[in-house]
Every structure is written in C-alpha cells, then in structure tokens.
Amino acid sequence: MAEYNLTLPAMGESIAEATIIRWLKKEGDSIKKEDILVEIATDKVDSEISSPVNGILKKKLFSANEVAKVGSSIAILETEEIFKIFPEENVYAVSPCKRFYSPLVRTIAYKEKISSSELDTIEGTGYKNRVTKKDILKYLHLKKKTRIISPNYDAFLSSYNSQNHEEIVEMDRMRKMTASHMIESKNISAHVTSFVEADVTNIVKWRDKIKDSFQKNTGEKLTLMSVFVECVVKAIKDLPMINISVNGTNIIKKRNIHIGLATALPNGNLIVPVIKHADSYSLGGLVKIINDLIKRARSNQLKPEETQGGTYTISNIGSFGNLFGTPIIHQPQVAIMAIGLIQKKLSVIETPEGDFIGIRHKIYLSHSYDHRVIDGVLGGGFAKKVALYLEKFNCYTKII
Secondary structure (H helix, E strand, O other): OEEEEEEOOOOOOOOOEEEEEEEOOOOOOEEOOOOEEEEEEOOOOEEEEEOOOOEEEEEEOOOOOOEEEOOOEEEEEEEOOOOOOOOHHHOEEEEOOOOOOOHHHHHHHHHOOOOHHHHOOOOOOOHHHOOOHHHHHHHHHHHHHHHHHOOOHHHHHHHHHHHOOOOOOOOOHHHHHHHHHHHHHHHHOOEEEEEEEEEOHHHHHHHHHHHHHHHHHHOOOOOOHHHHHHHHHHHHHHOHHHOEEEEOOEEEEOOOOOEEEEEEOOOOOEEOOEEOOHHHOOHHHHHHHHHHHHHHHHOOOOOHHHHOOOOEEEEOHHHHOOOOOOOOOOOOOOEEEEEOOOEEEEEEEEEOOEEEEEEEEEEEEEEEEEOOOOOHHHHHHHHHHHHHHHHOOOOOOOOO
C-alpha cells in the first residue's frame, strides 16, 4: 500500500497555524474518501479535515491540543489508490466565526470545567485578542469570587424565573463572539453616523425592466446590492482615505478594495463574507459573487479566508424593513454603511421647465465612521458621494 501524507491546508493569508481539537478516527481505522478525520481550530473558524483517499489511518502526527503549521503533515494514511494532490478547498469544511485558543488555555479550561461556549466569553488581551494564561486565570478568580458572594445564585435564579414565567437561554457561540466584537469596536472607535437620502428611481426601474430576462439568461437573481457595491467602490476610489485602518497612531492605507457584506443567518446570527478586489468585477460579476457568498454564508459553507481581509463593510438593513440606523464598525475597518428600505415618496422634481411633484423611489444611507481619523467632511462627504453615484445610475446600463 502507498502512503499519503495528510497536510494541514492553507486557510487564508493571515492563518499560519491551527490547533488540533480532536481526532474522529483512531490509528488503524479504515477510512473512506471524504470521511472527516480531525477537527481543527484557527483564530477565525473551526474546520474539519476530511480524507482525500480510501484507506487506513496509519499514524497521527499530532495529538489533541497540539499546534500544527499550515502545510505540515498531520497524519499518514495508507491507500491502494493512485492519488494526486487534491485542491485544498476540497479537504476541509468550515463552520464560521470561531476563535483560537492555545493548548495551555485549553488545558486550564478543561481542568476547571469551563465549556467552549463559556470560554468564548472571556476577554482576551493577547495577540489578535487571544485569551492568554493571565486572562483565563483572572476570569477564574473573578468567577470564584462571585460564587463565594452569592453561592445560591443559580437556585435563586431558577426559582425566580419559574415563578415569573421566564426562561433563560444561553447565547450560542457565534452570538457571544458577535457581542464581544461589537463591544470591542465601540471601545476602540469613536463612532459618528451621518445620514443621506438618495433617489434610486432609475435603479429600481432598470431592475424591474430586466430582472426576469437576466435570471432566465444567467440563472442568477438580480438584486440591487450589486449596484450599491459598485457605487460604494466608485466612491472609495474618489475618497480613498475611507479605505484605511488604524494601528496605534499610524494610519494604514489599503491599496485593495475588499467589500464585506453583513449577512443575517437563518438562526439570527451575523457573518460578514468579503468580496475580494471588488473593483475588479463588472456589474454582472458582482451579482454572481454576491449571490454565491450570501448563499454559502447562510448554509455555513464559507471558507475561512472568505470572511477575512475586508476594508469596508455594507449592511442591508432595508431587508428588515428599517429606514436608517447607526451600524457598528467592523474592526479593524474605520467605516460601515447601512442601506435602508426603498420607499415611494412624493418629491419635488426640479427641471429646466420648473418644479413639479412626482413619485420617486428614495432610500436612506447611514454612514458610521471612526472619528479618530475621519471627520464629518470626509465621513459625510463619502455618504453623499455614494448617493450621487446611485442617482446618476444609467437606467440603460447593460449587465449581460
């Protein structure tokens, strides 16, 4: 039988290692192609690595809680197949929004009976907000201190909620991480929000006119998000200081435009897939990639690198029937735009022949930005720039 070295696949430019969580097969077990062999954790997501061949798990090269480098062999498989190297994207599946923990932290958590969901709530002070030994020991100290002060709290809480017909539901892992990220962003950035109204009548009419033929010819549903992304990209090119991040007292200018799309999941949680090099796509290309990313986000099929590297984020709050809002910046970015609900409104229309009243499709853009580095001239001006591009949209634009 031939030997096959199972390697840790690449999972994005910023991910260099992963921790082995647990093996699902024992040495000597027979395995089939695409059987899941091992669960791993990175600082972005938890992943599962499956077997690319039929055979036997001959030897594990890493144990649970050990850290492996990307590209290193983590197991040796025996197979009678004549195999080739499979594409990395085919050998692991992803469950989004996970967090990295060192073997030491995991060991302490195991000994102290801290669940993974509880571990996710601990604030980290290490690199990329990772939980350090000091962080988890501090958490344990405060937890024990609280228990001493109120030893019968759990019994009291259960009794109280039973009497008052209430139910306690623990946050799931993703919700805890989202809560932590939102608080972190508020603590880091000085949030300011500007609001602009835009007339999108031309866009609505254009979509209504071609959406059926477009879907028939391409198989893709024509949503307006592609137009919003295109207009945001144009505005970023005009005002590139929106496309930055902050490191201490240094401003980092981003050469690439990577647009994040805040996406609501069926369970109510949130994830932000990223359109890499969004300025390189045609309008039709944006339709296709946006539909694909959102579809796979909602079915937990995104790869780790597809949620990384965003430089600016858009949130479609109009899909919830909201007019405007104050979105929270997705760190380490410095701005985020919320797209509100499109409404028909009576409006004053100015023409060379005079003003008259007409029905127009209007939308509010809510632009939150980091006042540490972006003042109202740029932050409010950017929102107005996006609105102008929306209003100038050519209703004769060909997308196919």
